[in-house]
Amino acid sequence: MVENVEKSSALFEQIERMVEWLACFGRTERDGVTRLLYSKHWQNAQQGIDEYMKGIGLHTYYDDVGNLFGRLPGTEENTKTILTGSHIDTVRDGGKYDGAYGIIAGIIALQYLFKYHGSPKKTIEVVSLCEEEGSRFPLTYWGSGNITGVKNLNDIKGVNDSEGISFVKAMNDAGFGQGDYCNPKRNDLECFIEMHIEQGIVLEKEAKTIGVVSHIVGQRRYTITVDGESNHAGTTPMALRKDAMYAAAEMIQTLIEKGKNTSTELVVTVGQISLEPNISNVIPGKAIFSLDIRHSEEEVLNVFCHEIFHELKLIAFKHQTSITIDNWMNEKPVKMCESLNALSEVILKKDHIPYKKMTSGAGHDSQLFGRALPTLLLFVPSQNGISHSPLEFTRTEDLEEGIRTLIKVLYELAY
Amino acid sequence: MVENVEKSSALFEQIERMVEWLACFGRTERDGVTRLLYSKHWQNAQQGIDEYMKGIGLHTYYDDVGNLFGRLPGTEENTKTILTGSHIDTVRDGGKYDGAYGIIAGIIALQYLFKYHGSPKKTIEVVSLCEEEGSRFPLTYWGSGNITGVKNLNDIKGVNDSEGISFVKAMNDAGFGQGDYCNPKRNDLECFIEMHIEQGIVLEKEAKTIGVVSHIVGQRRYTITVDGESNHAGTTPMALRKDAMYAAAEMIQTLIEKGKNTSTELVVTVGQISLEPNISNVIPGKAIFSLDIRHSEEEVLNVFCHEIFHELKLIAFKHQTSITIDNWMNEKPVKMCESLNALSEVILKKDHIPYKKMTSGAGHDSQLFGRALPTLLLFVPSQNGISHSPLEFTRTEDLEEGIRTLIKVLYELAY
Numbered sequence: 001m002v003e004n005v006e007k008s009s010a011l012f013e014q015i016e017r018m019v020e021w022l023a024c025f026g027r028t029e030r031d032g033v034t035r036l037l038y039s040k041h042w043q044n045a046q047q048g049i050d051e052y053m054k055g056i057g058l059h060t061y062y063d064d065v066g067n068l069f070g071r072l073p074g075t076e077e078n079t080k081t082i083l084t085g086s087h088i089d090t091v092r093d094g095g096k097y098d099g100a101y102g103i104i105a106g107i108i109a110l111q112y113l114f115k116y117h118g119s120p121k122k123t124i125e126v127v128s129l130c131e132e133e134g135s136r137f138p139l140t141y142w143g144s145g146n147i148t149g150v151k152n153l154n155d156i157k158g159v160n161d162s163e164g165i166s167f168v169k170a171m172n173d174a175g176f177g178q179g180d181y182c183n184p185k186r187n188d189l190e191c192f193i194e195m196h197i198e199q200g201i202v203l204e205k206e207a208k209t210i211g212v213v214s215h216i217v218g219q220r221r222y223t224i225t226v227d228g229e230s231n232h233a234g235t236t237p238m239a240l241r242k243d244a245m246y247a248a249a250e251m252i253q254t255l256i257e258k259g260k261n262t263s264t265e266l267v268v269t270v271g272q273i274s275l276e277p278n279i280s281n282v283i284p285g286k287a288i289f290s291l292d293i294r295h296s297e298e299e300v301l302n303v304f305c306h307e308i309f310h311e312l313k314l315i316a317f318k319h320q321t322s323i324t325i326d327n328w329m330n331e332k333p334v335k336m337c338e339s340l341n342a343l344s345e346v347i348l349k350k351d352h353i354p355y356k357k358m359t360s361g362a363g364h365d366s367q368l369f370g371r372a373l374p375t376l377l378l379f380v381p382s383q384n385g386i387s388h389s390p391l392e393f394t395r396t397e398d399l400e401e402g403i404r405t406l407i408k409v410l411y412e413l414a415y
Numbered sequence: 416m417v418e419n420v421e422k423s424s425a426l427f428e429q430i431e432r433m434v435e436w437l438a439c440f441g442r443t444e445r446d447g448v449t450r451l452l453y454s455k456h457w458q459n460a461q462q463g464i465d466e467y468m469k470g471i472g473l474h475t476y477y478d479d480v481g482n483l484f485g486r487l488p489g490t491e492e493n494t495k496t497i498l499t500g501s502h503i504d505t506v507r508d509g510g511k512y513d514g515a516y517g518i519i520a521g522i523i524a525l526q527y528l529f530k531y532h533g534s535p536k537k538t539i540e541v542v543s544l545c546e547e548e549g550s551r552f553p554l555t556y557w558g559s560g561n562i563t564g565v566k567n568l569n570d571i572k573g574v575n576d577s578e579g580i581s582f583v584k585a586m587n588d589a590g591f592g593q594g595d596y597c598n599p600k601r602n603d604l605e606c607f608i609e610m611h612i613e614q615g616i617v618l619e620k621e622a623k624t625i626g627v628v629s630h631i632v633g634q635r636r637y638t639i640t641v642d643g644e645s646n647h648a649g650t651t652p653m654a655l656r657k658d659a660m661y662a663a664a665e666m667i668q669t670l671i672e673k674g675k676n677t678s679t680e681l682v683v684t685v686g687q688i689s690l691e692p693n694i695s696n697v698i699p700g701k702a703i704f705s706l707d708i709r710h711s712e713e714e715v716l717n718v719f720c721h722e723i724f725h726e727l728k729l730i731a732f733k734h735q736t737s738i739t740i741d742n743w744m745n746e747k748p749v750k751m752c753e754s755l756n757a758l759s760e761v762i763l764k765k766d767h768i769p770y771k772k773m774t775s776g777a778g779h780d781s782q783l784f785g786r787a788l789p790t791l792l793l794f795v796p797s798q799n800g801i802s803h804s805p806l807e808f809t810r811t812e813d814l815e816e817g818i819r820t821l822i823k824v825l826y827e828l829a830y
Contacts, residue, residue, distance in 0.1 A: 200650025217649065221695060231800060233684035233707045234632065234776030235615025238675045240800075245685045246671045252664035260653045269648035270660050271695045273688055280636060280686045280705035290695035292648045361649030385646060385655075 005112070005404040015399050018104045022048070023096040032093040032390030033100075036136035036161075038066065038174040045088055049103065049128050056111045058126070063184035065146045066130035066176040072110045074123035074414065080190035082414050084109065084406065085127035087143060087365055091135045095392020097197045101380070101399060103128045105195040109407045113415070120414035122190065132365050136161050136170075144368035146184035153177070191340060192369035193376045193409060195402050197394050199362050201385025209401045210355040211379030212344050215296035216367045217265075217359050218333035220305065222291040224312070226251070228321040230277060230285025241283055245275055247319035248287035251312050255291065258311070262304050266295045267361055296333045296359040334367045337374035340409070344376060347408045353401060378405060420527070420819040430814050433519045437463070438511040447508040447805030448515075451551035451576075453481065453589040460503055464518065464543050471526045473541070478599035480561045481545035481591040487525045489538035489829065495605035497829050499524065499821065500542035502558060502780055506550045510807020512612045516795070516814060518543045520610040524822045528830070535829035537605065547780050551576050551585075559783035561599035568592070606755060607784035608791045608824060610817050612809050614777050616800025624816045625770040626794030627759050630711035631782045632680075632774050633748035635720065637706040639727070641666070643736040645692060645700025656698055660690055662734035663702035666727050670706065673726070677719050680774060681710045711748045711774040749782045752789035755824070759791060762823045768816060793820060 025048060026034045026041030035041045046068050053060045053070035060070050068088075074081075086102020106126030113120065129143030137159050145151030156167035171177035203211050228244035252270050259268030269292040276286040295301050309325055316323035341357070348355040358379070360366075366377040380402040383393040440463060441449045441456030450456045461483050468475045468485035475485050483503075489496075501517020521541030528535065544558030552574050560566030571582035586592035618626050643659035667685045674683030684707040691701040710716050724740055731738035756772070763770040773794070775781075781792040795817040798808040 198650065199647055200652075201646075201655055202650070202652065205655065219649070231616075232614055232777060232802065233682065233686060234634070234709050234778075235613065235617070235802075236682070236776070236800065237615075237617065237679065238671075238682060239679070240616060240620065243671070243684075245667060245688065249664045249667035249671070249685075252660060253668055256653075256658070256661045256664070264652065264654070267649065267651070267653060269658075269696065269698055270664075271648060271690070271697050271699055272693050273660065273690055275686070275688055278687050281684065281707050282686050283684055284686060292696050294649050361651070362647060363649075385651060387647065387650075 005407050011108070012396055012400055014108060015104065015403065016396050018108070019096050019100065022100045022104065026090065028093050028390065030093060030390045033090045033096055034092050034094070035088065035090045037089050037131040037142065038170040039136070042089060043174055046128060049088070053107060053126070056107070057114065058110060062176070062181045063146070064176055064179060064181040065142060065171070065184045066174060067143050067147060067184060068128040070107065070110065070126045072114055072120060072124045074120050076121045079122040081123040081125055081188050082191055082193070082410065083125050083127055083189050084193040084410065085129060086194050086196055087129040087132035089131045089133050089135065091133050091388045093390060094388050095390060097392050097394050098199065098387055099132060101197055101394070102195045105403045105406050108403050109410055112407050113410060117411065117415055122414040124410055124414050129365055137167050139167070140363070141365060141368050144365035147186050148368050148372040149185045150368065189373055191337065191374040191376065191413070192366065193340070193406065194364060194366045195378050195380070195406055196364055197387065197392070198379040198382045199385070199387035200382060202358060203356060203379060203381035204383065204385065206356060208354045208356040209381065209398055210348055210353055210405055211358045212341050212348070212355055213336050213360045213377040213379060214341065214357055215336065215359045216334045216364060216370065216377070217294040217296045217361050218298055218301050219329060219331045219363070220293045220301060220327060221329035223326045223328060224251070224289050224291055225324040226287040226316060226321050228285055228319065229283070231283045233281040233283055236283060242320045243283050244287040244321055245284040247316055247321045248273070248289060250315050252289065254311055254315060255308055258308055259293070259304070263295065263300055265359060266293070266300060266304060268293050294361055298333055331363070334370040336366065336370055336377050340374055340376035343412055344378060344405065344409055347405060353405065376409065378402060420822050426523070426818070427811055427815055429523060430519065430818065431811050433523070434511050434515065437515045437519065441505065443508050443805065445508060445805045448505045448511055449507050449509070450503065450505045452504050452546040452557065453585040454551070457504060458589055461543060464503070468522060468541070471522070472529065473525060477591070477596045478561070479591055479594060479596040480557060480586070480599045481589060482558045482562060482599060483543040485522065485525065485541045487529055487535060487539045489535050491536045494537040496538040496540055496603050497606055497608070497825065498540050498542055498604050499608040499825065500544060501609050501611055502544040502547035504546045504548050504550065506548050506803045508805060509803050510805060512807050512809050513614065513802055514547060516612055516809070517610045520818045520821050523818050524825055527822050528825060532826065532830055537829040539825055539829050544780055552582050554582070555778070556780060556783050559780035562601050563783050563787040564600045565783065604788055606752065606789040606791065606828070607781065608755070608821065609779060609781045610793050610795070610821055611779055612802065612807070613794040613797045614800070614802035615797060617773060618771060618794060618796035619798065619800065621771055623769045623771040624796065624813055625763055625768055625820055626773045627756050627763070627770055628751050628775045628792040628794060629756065629772055630751065630774045631749045631779060631785065631792070632709040632711045632776050633713055633716050634744060634746045634778070635708045635716060635742060636744035638741045638743060639666070639704050639706055640739040641702040641731060641736050643700055643734065644698070646698045648696040648698055651698060657735045658698050659702040659736055660699040662731055662736045663688070663704060665730050667704065669726055669730060670723055673723055674708070674719070678710065678715055681708070681715060681719060682776060683708050709776055713747055746778070749785040751781065751785055751792050755789055755791035758827055759793065759820065759824055762820060768820065791824065793817060
């Protein structure tokens with residue numbers, strides 16, 4: 001095991017410098033970053049990373065959807081490749097750390113390992129994945145989906161951005177999608193390791209430096225419609241009403257209350273609501289609200305949804321309203337690799353790094369990789385839990401501790 | 416007392432004919448009526464009524480805001496005038512009965528009384544009030560407000576319709592507001608009697624023909640803002656949330672539940688709600704909802720509001736959210752005249768007409784008159800409780816029973 005990764009001011013400064021440098025590609029007026037797939041800023045960022053990686057001695061190459069790789073070749077033959085990295089694209093006016101940190105961490109780790117330990121036995125690659133957020137096109141995980149073979153050109157037929165530019169045209173204009181680069185599908189990967197900011201407040205609240213992710217939660221999303229009867233707010237006695245808002249209020253309260261009582265890990269969110277006709281002196285005839293439910297165990301989701309939807313139907317009946325439950329997203333939980341997690345924990349315990357085994361409530365590229373190969377996802381804290389905002393921030397000492405952990409894990413796996 | 420107002424087919428046919436005739440002024444494609452204050456359709460309707468009233472021998476005149484009167488002069492000197500009628504304006508695409516019925520009832524009643532009983536002792540006038548609905552300009556009760564002296568030209572300064580036409584210009588273009596007609600303020604009225612459709616479902620549900628209104632309810636309207644904290648729906652555990660929708664759902668449920676348990680007459684409505692940012696996978700940071708509370712007793716409103724707002728603040732505190740309660744309407748209950756109600760009840764009982772003493776949950780011109788002079792408001796049923804819609808309907812036999820009741824009341828008061 002790597003005994004001691006130096007706590008050098010040089011490493012510290014390199015991290016800060018690279019975060020600011022990468023944030024220059026698509027920096028916004030509010031000091032955020034907008035780096036949409038295949039845009040000019042995106043192209044510049046990939047080119048910048050390409051040159052940087054070349055500069056530190058990595059062999060670089062693109063695949064045909066625009067994923068960029070930096071390769072540190074291993075000395076042993078017939079071994080598979082260890083891949084680390086994250087996504088280069090951002091949401092509109094997002095932060096400097098989401099995605100970018102995982103790429104920077106990989107580059108610095110490979111630079112460090114080569115400098116102090118020379119070539120690894122197994123090849124290690126760092127990847128700047130082309131797309132994860134779905135910010136430009138209504139489609140997510142384009143980079144990791146192509147590598148793991150669950151997405152391909154068929155998925156983007158007829159997909160346009162908000163300005164009407166087709167996915168294919170945007171890809172071609174950026175130089176990809178025409179067979180000039182290698183096929184993105186990989187069969188030579190041993191595992192994937194992703195460093196990412198938590199995008200939540202749990203690590204900060206519990207004063208932990210590293211989050212070791214056991215699962216990426218399953219997500220189910222629903223649109224729930226309650227149909228009652230619109231009527232005059234003054235002339236309709238309470239006993240004669242079929243008030244869709246009243247029914248919806250009881251449903252929402254019951255949903256969230258039951259969510260809290262089911263499991264500390266379960267999260268239940270009603271983020272959207274609309275009423276018809278939505279006039280202050282008219283009883284709502286219709287209430288439509290969204291429901292987002294997440295947990296790391298499919299069985300917990302199954303039981304919760306089964307029970308709660310039964311309760312919602314009883315509430316609808318009590319209010320003389322009817323209910324329609326439309327399920328439009330159902331992503332199953334993804335388990336991260338137990339032995340890679342165990343290795344990380346051994347390293348973190350040995351170095352007395354405060355860490356937490358946790359689930360990820362947000363989706364990540366590791367979700368796609370995790371379904372295909374052993375995958376490790378490690379978090380560093382997000383200040384105040386803020387993400388997808390120019391206010392996104394992680395302390396450099398935390399970024400550094402994350403990179404030191406990555407170095408140690410990669411050393412264990414590849415040297 | 417008038418012993419028997421004939422149940423003649425002629426009266427029945429006259430009512431049907433007049434309803435359809437008046438609905439021609441501003442008839443819409445959906446067979447509704449749009450007759451906005453001072454519009455061409457409005458002018459035509461008032462001129463039509465003017466001619467009709469002249470035709471049956473009434474002395475007609477306008478006041479300077481466009482209220483139209485038909486006068487049946489009394490034989491005794493030094494007596495005050497009995498006024499009956501309702502408003503000629505409608506909401507956009509409204510029904511044929513709202514307002515119109517009170518004018519038609521007054522005209523038919525005066526025609527009947529003069530035909531069978533000659534001149535009354537006291538003068539009776541029927542009024543086609545220029546405006547009640549507030550459909551064209553953001554201002555209500557313009558007709559009754561001017562007659563009772565609580566509204567005047569100062570109230571319409573700077574008031575425009577949605578097309579930017581000023582209230583003053585619209586009024587002048589229709590020929591009013593320039594002193595060509597008499598001052599609308601009246602000091603010679605003994606009482607006001609209004610026949611109106613219920614615009615609710617209570618009479619129909621209880622199989623009553625006439626509603627004798629004891630009070631027009633007081634109305635309070637509020638905008639309630641709940642401030643929580645917007646956050647990621649996946650990465651924020653339930654225990655760390657300040658979910659504005661969750662808090663609002665409990666508030667709305669508590670509000671309506673308590674309303675139902677306070678008094679059968681109290682009505683509580685949340686007709687509008689909006690969330691920020693209103694995205695399905697983001698915990699709402701802000702929830703804004705409307706609150707409409709009505710009851711016939713000011714004290715009930717006072718106690719309810721005092722108690723419920725205390726409860727809402729506790730709910731806000733429990734959810735770690737803050738609450739702002741903005742009261743933007745506070746109309747006090749108006750009591751109708753007890754002795755006019757008693758007279759009506761004697762008449763209805765004697766003739767075995769099924770009636771109900773009730774409150775009016777909607778506002779009416781009687782609200783303005785009721786604050787200034789003895790006022791009687793009688794309802795006839797609305798089919799399915801529907802109003803402000805082309806589907807508004809009252810059976811002719813119910814319209815007729817209302818007019819017979821009005822005739823008897825006027826006879827008692829004026830002959």
